Amino acid sequence: xxxxxxxxxxxxxxxxxxxxVCGPLDAIIEPIVVAPCSSDTHVLHGGSGEKNNLILGHxxxxxxxxxxxxxxxxxxxxxxxxxxCTPDWLSLNTQGEYNAxxxxxxxxxxxxxxxxxxxxxYFHVNQADANLVxxxxxxxxxxxxxxxxxxxxxxxxxxxxxxGFGDTVVVIGIGPVGLMAVAGTKLKGAGxxxxxxxxxxxxxxxxxxxxxxxxxxxxxxxxxxxxxLTKEGADSVIIxxxxxxTFRQAVDMTKxxxxxxxxxxxxxxxxxxxxxxxxxxxxxxxxxRGGFCPGGALRIHKMLEMLEHDRVDTTKLITHTFRGxxxxxxxxxxxxxxxxxxxxxxxxx
Ligand code: NDP
Ligand code: ZN
Numbered sequence: 001x002x003x004x005x006x007x008x009x010x011x012x013x014x015x016x017x018x019x020x021v022c023g024p025l026d027a028i029i030e031p032i033v034v035a036p037c038s039s040d041t042h043v044l045h046g047g048s049g050e051k052n053n054l055i056l057g058h059x060x061x062x063x064x065x066x067x068x069x070x071x072x073x074x075x076x077x078x079x080x081x082x083x084x085c086t087p088d089w090l091s092l093n094t095q096g097e098y099n100a101x102x103x104x105x106x107x108x109x110x111x112x113x114x115x116x117x118x119x120x121x122y123f124h125v126n127q128a129d130a131n132l133v134x135x136x137x138x139x140x141x142x143x144x145x146x147x148x149x150x151x152x153x154x155x156x157x158x159x160x161x162x163x164g165f166g167d168t169v170v171v172i173g174i175g176p177v178g179l180m181a182v183a184g185t186k187l188k189g190a191g192x193x194x195x196x197x198x199x200x201x202x203x204x205x206x207x208x209x210x211x212x213x214x215x216x217x218x219x220x221x222x223x224x225x226x227x228x229l230t231k232e233g234a235d236s237v238i239i240x241x242x243x244x245x246t247f248r249q250a251v252d253m254t255k256x257x258x259x260x261x262x263x264x265x266x267x268x269x270x271x272x273x274x275x276x277x278x279x280x281x282x283x284x285x286x287x288x289r290g291g292f293c294p295g296g297a298l299r300i301h302k303m304l305e306m307l308e309h310d311r312v313d314t315t316k317l318i319t320h321t322f323r324g325x326x327x328x329x330x331x332x333x334x335x336x337x338x339x340x341x342x343x344x345x346x347x348x349x
Pocket of ligand 2: 036037038039040058059084149150
């Protein structure tokens, strides 16, 4: 079969591979919609270390073509939403609060992490009953695909930020992940939502999702800007973009007793540091959390419930649409180039 991926770091192209083998609990899926993500480009450029002959892609809605003999809930022909994290549910770590780290750090991220991804004629999903979700009748596949990483990750940022009614929340970064964090923050009942970003279409959508104020990191220190708006700082800050310096800024703009919640992917060479005063000399009761996209069937079922009942419109994120399997290459290259008007591309196969 054919797939789009990387031969080695910075060397992408079409790869020929054997069709994946289905284990007794697993399923083989044929994609019907895929979406390139900044994490795919990050891996291509060596962000996760050396990778060779790997098919990229981790966001997909697809059709089941084969199931293992122990799979109970799915059959060939079912249209399913595939979480980008598909934990091994037999791992003890998965039975704890976070399912993203089954056999180690981010190990539930199996596409790209430990096997080929979804930009293929066929791809493999482990433990189908626990990891796949039927596409709800009322939800369009392009809306559903935005739940598997963008919404689950953005909403995880909100969960870790402990957002309460009337809170003032800063969302740093309004790419697709940050935009989902803005939407989730509003759903959790925040009062004021200050979004940080500059791209005009992202700014417009941030406002539609519930941002009450927009500030730009290009207009000077964002800590000063937030303090000017709020006097004492924010109850919570969600980091969904920026660099190592953003971490210190987030801690500085958070009130004593507040929460800093990171979903940004820092670079392997970054050092996260801050003056002791930023953290109230260690006594400010500021909670710092960072988390990876929760996966599995229950998580994505819950995200889809919010789409089915019109709580959030994820299709606002889609700025570019392609048709045809071969167009995966164009969509991926677009994601890599990141023109200013791009939020998310999708490819209908
Ligand atoms: P984008 O690159 O599309 O968006 C980044 C945002 O950060 C933009 O709004 C950008 O502003 C803003 N930004 C850039 N530099 C700064 C700065 N110095 N200070 C403040 N804001 C800044 O990213 P995505 O939305 O695709 O992803 C966001 C992050 O989440 C990435 O690091 C990604 O790897 C990570 N991620 C994490 C996952 C997880 O499970 N934890 C899963 C998926 C993604 P501008 O408007 O000017 O472009
Ligand atoms: Zn992704």
